[in-house]
Amino acid sequence: DxxxxxxxxxxxxxxxxxxxxxxxxxxxxxxxxxxxxxxxxxxxxxDNPVQQAIDALKSHGDRVDDFYDEFQEYKDMEDMQ
Structure with a gap:
């Protein structure tokens, strides 16, 4: 590199x-x-800060996806559109 x-x-x-x-x-x-x-x-x-930031964003995105996958009220609201 x-x-x-x-x-x-x-x-x-x-x-x-x-x-x-x-x-x-x-x-x-x-x-x-x-x-x-x-x-x-x-x-x-x-200690690569760029890779740490990428990993943190990916982890955060995974947690957000998991949250919305299990959030029935949000799913119901999406179905209203």
């Missing part, structure tokens, strides 16, 4: 030593921020 690709790129830049001084420090700081951003979307990240 994009996080792994970015991590490999950063390791390559670090090991190639083509970048020096302030340019390298600035670029690596920027890439570090990008790496953190991409990590939030990585499937390998156990």
């Amino acid at each position: 994009s996080y792994d690709e970015l991590t490999r790129l950063m390791l390559r830049i670090e090991s190639d030593e083509l970048w020096k001084g302030k340019e390298k420090t600035t670029f690596m700081a920027y890439m570090g921020l990008m790496q953190q951003y991409h990590k939030s979307f990585s499937k390998a990240n156990g």
Whole structure:
């Protein structure tokens, strides 16, 4: 995924030593921020907030569906349409 690709790129830049001084420090700081951003979307990240939100919404949707499936008054109201 994009996080792994970015991590490999950063390791390559670090090991190639083509970048020096302030340019390298600035670029690596920027890439570090990008790496953190991409990590939030990585499937390998156990704390993946995006996946947590998706899972929570799915769970909520399932509970809402279960509630309405068992709510006879709501079913009766739907039949009135």
